[in-house]
Amino acid sequence: MAAAPWYLNQNKPGLKHQKAFNLTAEEGGDWYKRGVKTFQATKFRKGACENCGAMTHKTKDCVERPRKRGASKTGKNIAADELVQDQIALGFDGKRDRYNGFDAADYGRVVDRYEKAEALKAEVAKRRELERAYRKANRDGAGDVPAGEGDASDDASSGSDSDDDAKAADADAEGFMEVKKRVRSAGGGASMTVRNLRIREDTAKYLRNLDLSSAYYDPKTRSMRENPTPQDDPSSQFALQFQGDNVTRKTGETLGFERLNRHAFDAYQKGQEIHMQAAPSQAELLYKQFKQKKEKLSGVTKSAILEKYGNAAATEPAPEGLLLGQTEGYVEYDRAGRVIKGQERAVAKSRYEEDVHEQNHTKVWGSFWQAGRWGYACCRSFQKNSYCTGKKGLDAAGAAADLMKENLAAREAAMEARRGEEEETAAREANAGGADGKGKKTKNPFDAKKDVWGGDVAEDVRLDPKKLADALRREDARERGEGAEGVDERKRGYNVSHEVDVTEEDMEAYRMKRQRKDDPMNAPDAGTDGYDLV
Numbered sequence: 001m002a003a004a005p006w007y008l009n010q011n012k013p014g015l016k017h018q019k020a021f022n023l024t025a026e027e028g029g030d031w032y033k034r035g036v037k038t039f040q041a042t043k044f045r046k047g048a049c050e051n052c053g054a055m056t057h058k059t060k061d062c063v064e065r066p067r068k069r070g071a072s073k074t075g076k077n078i079a080a081d082e083l084v085q086d087q088i089a090l091g092f093d094g095k096r097d098r099y100n101g102f103d104a105a106d107y108g109r110v111v112d113r114y115e116k117a118e119a120l121k122a123e124v125a126k127r128r129e130l131e132r133a134y135r136k137a138n139r140d141g142a143g144d145v146p147a148g149e150g151d152a153s154d155d156a157s158s159g160s161d162s163d164d165d166a167k168a169a170d171a172d173a174e175g176f177m178e179v180k181k182r183v184r185s186a187g188g189g190a191s192m193t194v195r196n197l198r199i200r201e202d203t204a205k206y207l208r209n210l211d212l213s214s215a216y217y218d219p220k221t222r223s224m225r226e227n228p229t230p231q232d233d234p235s236s237q238f239a240l241q242f243q244g245d246n247v248t249r250k251t252g253e254t255l256g257f258e259r260l261n262r263h264a265f266d267a268y269q270k271g272q273e274i275h276m277q278a279a280p281s282q283a284e285l286l287y288k289q290f291k292q293k294k295e296k297l298s299g300v301t302k303s304a305i306l307e308k309y310g311n312a313a314a315t316e317p318a319p320e321g322l323l324l325g326q327t328e329g330y331v332e333y334d335r336a337g338r339v340i341k342g343q344e345r346a347v348a349k350s351r352y353e354e355d356v357h358e359q360n361h362t363k364v365w366g367s368f369w370q371a372g373r374w375g376y377a378c379c380r381s382f383q384k385n386s387y388c389t390g391k392k393g394l395d396a397a398g399a400a401a402d403l404m405k406e407n408l409a410a411r412e413a414a415m416e417a418r419r420g421e422e423e424e425t426a427a428r429e430a431n432a433g434g435a436d437g438k439g440k441k442t443k444n445p446f447d448a449k450k451d452v453w454g455g456d457v458a459e460d461v462r463l464d465p466k467k468l469a470d471a472l473r474r475e476d477a478r479e480r481g482e483g484a485e486g487v488d489e490r491k492r493g494y495n496v497s498h499e500v501d502v503t504e505e506d507m508e509a510y511r512m513k514r515q516r517k518d519d520p521m522n523a524p525d526a527g528t529d530g531y532d533l534v
Contacts, residue, residue: 050072051071052079053077064079227243227244260276264286360388361388363376380393380394470505
């Protein structure tokens with residue numbers, strides 16, 4: 001191959017016939033060493049973990065409990081460095097070997113524990129045998145008991161001991177002390193073994209309450225449906241053993257069968273062709289599909305909620321020592337859990353930065369509020385990353401504010417003076433025009449139409465009611481698409497021979513008839529959905 005592809009390893013053979021297919025990697029007995037420490041430092045080193053002082057990990061990867069003052073501050077209790085082990089190359093079998101890294105010496109401790117237990121059992125059995133032989137020798141020497149009876153009693157005692165040992169050994173076996181009996185079938189078929197549900201050592205249900213007016217016991221079916229001891233504490237051990245046969249009616253698949261019937265009934269009520277007795281398989285299949293869809297929908301809802309708000313229960317629980325910790329502090333609480341006397345409740349620490357002074361500021365950001373903006377109280381600056389100027393900045397800000405006020409006052413004075421001059425000029429022109437008998441037009445034609453087009457309208461403007469009614473009638477005709485004489489405007493002539501001047505009444509009629517799209521009360525479908533806007 002003249003030029004090997006870029007995706008092949010240049011340090012190893014790239015073709016199959018160049019590889020040694022029969023070579024197997026020799027796997028040693030190496031395994032990951034856990035909990036091995038290498039070097040124990042006596043003082044803090046540069047670049048080490050600020051919490052424990054180890055060089056093998058950073059502060060954010062430290063698994064020790066966060067110290068109140070880290071090793072970088074105190075220089076004490078420096079943790080030893082962990083062993084950083086290289087990756088162990090394992091083959092196909094090595095990755096799947098369940099005993100890889102197993103140390104037989106560790107299991108030797110388990111063997112030793114069991115051997116000690118067996119030795120103690122043998123010692124106890126030997127002591128019992130010696131005591132039995134000693135008692136037998138004493139009885140034989142005294143001569144009060146015949147030899148045959150003494151042997152029988154010893155044999156019985158030894159037999160009882162052996163029986164007790166056998167019972168103790170088989171106590172965990174399934175079906176221990178259960179009474180079984182053979183029941184012959186009614187049709188003459190093969191007999192079967194029936195397990196009795198009651199252990200013979202337990203009290204029979206009909207002996208729990210001998211009062212004749214208590215729960216009725218049917219001897220044929222051996223059933224007692226009611227609770228024979230309803231006056232007892234339900235949490236007592238005697239009451240928990242038997243509370244009536246009706247308790248078992250809500251166990252097993254009974255609840256599932258009731259849910260299936262309820263689902264079939266509800267589905268039939270909503271118009272679905274389903275019948276529990278006529279088509280039970282169909283009803284069960286529909287119920288299974290309903291449960292799957294419901295679980296899927298609930299899972300989507302749960303995942304959306306967890307994605308939005310998180311899951312506090314998924315975090316690691318607090319250690320038991322911290323939850324059940326005890327202190328010597330004396331604290332008194334009231335019924336609501338508030339501290340009355342003693343240690344005050346600790347102030348919760350915020351997740352945001354606190355007491356952070358940047359850019360030479362002596363107050364934190366947000367300590368000053370003015371005109372809807374946050375700032376620094378030390379220099380009254382509204383820029384977060386600005387440099388603090390101190391008292392000089394306050395003086396400069398005050399001077400700038402005073403200068404702005406002076407400028408505004410001067411501007412208002414100039415405008416008042418100009419307005420006064422214009423009024424005097426208008427008065428002189430009006431007097432001159434009255435003397436000459438001719439009126440003159442104003443310089444600004446829009447000033448005469450302020451009442452029409454809007455603006456600073458005088459408060460004493462009055463509208464003619466008749467003209468306003470005519471203007472409203474014309475506005476209704478315009479909205480219908482008709483002219484002033486009730487003729488369709490689409491059929492009018494091209495040229496217009498008259499001049500139309502908009503009056504105050506026309507503008508008032510337009511404002512009254514104008515449609516306001518942003519007004520929810522003016523919507524055509526407002527209040528039709530069962531909700532009236534208030």
